[in-house]
Amino acid sequence: MTRHPGFSLSLLVVSTMACSDPPDDLGVDGGPDPDGYAPLIAGDWTLAPGTEAYRCVRWTAPGDLLLAAVRPVAPSGTHHVVLMVGSPDAPDGDRECTSALEQPIVYGAGLGTDPYVLPDGVAIKVLAGQQLLLNLHLYNASSEPLSGRSGVDAVTVTPDRVTHEAGVVLAGKADGLTVDVGRTTQTGTCTAPGPSTVFGLVPHMHQLGVHMTVTHQSAAGARTLLDEDFAFDRQLVHPIAPVVDVTRGDRLVVECTYVNSTGRTVTFGESSEAEMCFAVLYVYPPPAGVQCTR
Numbered sequence: 301m302t303r304h305p306g307f308s309l310s311l312l313v314v315s316t317m318a319c320s321d322p323p324d325d326l327g328v329d330g331g332p333d334p335d336g337y338a339p340l341i342a343g344d345w346t347l348a349p350g351t352e353a354y355r356c357v358r359w360t361a362p363g364d365l366l367l368a369a370v371r372p373v374a375p376s377g378t379h380h381v382v383l384m385v386g387s388p389d390a391p392d393g394d395r396e397c398t399s400a401l402e403q404p405i406v407y408g409a410g411l412g413t414d415p416y417v418l419p420d421g422v423a424i425k426v427l428a429g430q431q432l433l434l435n436l437h438l439y440n441a442s443s444e445p446l447s448g449r450s451g452v453d454a455v456t457v458t459p460d461r462v463t464h465e466a467g468v469v470l471a472g473k474a475d476g477l478t479v480d481v482g483r484t485t486q487t488g489t490c491t492a493p494g495p496s497t498v499f500g501l502v503p504h505m506h507q508l509g510v511h512m513t514v515t516h517q518s519a520a521g522a523r524t525l526l527d528e529d530f531a532f533d534r535q536l537v538h539p540i541a542p543v544v545d546v547t548r549g550d551r552l553v554v555e556c557t558y559v560n561s562t563g564r565t566v567t568f569g570e571s572s573e574a575e576m577c578f579a580v581l582y583v584y585p586p587p588a589g590v591q592c593t594r
Contacts (some may be wrong), residue, residue, distance in 0.1 A: 342451025467586030
């Protein structure tokens with residue numbers, strides 16, 4: 301299996317979306333795909349011209365799953381794919397929804413995202429009876445109706461190959477994010493509530509974002525985890541090697557730089573016309589919360 305890092309986050313749906321159950325042969329150490337991927341969860345959609353919407357697809361796992369690799373199914377019109385897991389909170393199936401980023405996030409993808417193979421010994425665990433929630437943000441910028449099928453494929457492994465169970469946390473700034481006209485930088489800080497290990501990082505902003513820097517600050521000093529220009533149409537996972545062992549009280553400082561030529565102030569929001577400032581961190585053990593913006 302080729303190891304490609306990848307990720308991203310962040311549109312009115314006219315038709316209903318059909319959700320199909322995952323197949324019984326979900327990629328355990330190989331599947332119908334040459335790299336072992338098989339469909340995990342997905343839905344069909346149709347968007348009217350010039351509209352955006354959210355759609356949620358729910359599926360309750362009949363047995364335990366250990367996801368060792370994930371990739372987006374994201375045809376044109378898919379602005380983001382976010383996969384969450386938790387206790388069932390609604391019937392399985394699909395429906396219109398909001399951003400709904402309230403349950404633990406295990407994967408996200410958007411424009412230009414590649415498959416992501418987790419490090420050896422690391423997997424995302426879904427327990428039997430837990431519910432997968434696929435949140436789709438859809439956007440049709442064209443003058444014609446647009447249809448597609450969006451979702452997530454996965455490769456699973458057996459328990460003997462897993463040492464660490466992983467999850468995702470969003471570190472950065474949400475409350476008070478204000479992007480003035482011109483070139484400006486916003487800074488968000490995540491103060492670690494407890495120990496964890498960071499092994500991957502995805503920069504996430506929207507169309508005005510041009511650069512991101514992420515720094516780990518601890519009693520031992522500071523380490524820069526990311527310092528590079530940002531491309532909205534190519535949001536990839538950056539493996540962290542060596543991994544970062546974070547202890548309680550450590551700070552992860554996220555600096556987001558924007559160039560705003562819209563002639564108006566832009567604030568935080570899910571739409572591509574709004575902005576975000578998040579470093580999407582892949583960590584183990586799974587974090588207790590979705591965001592860390594303290």
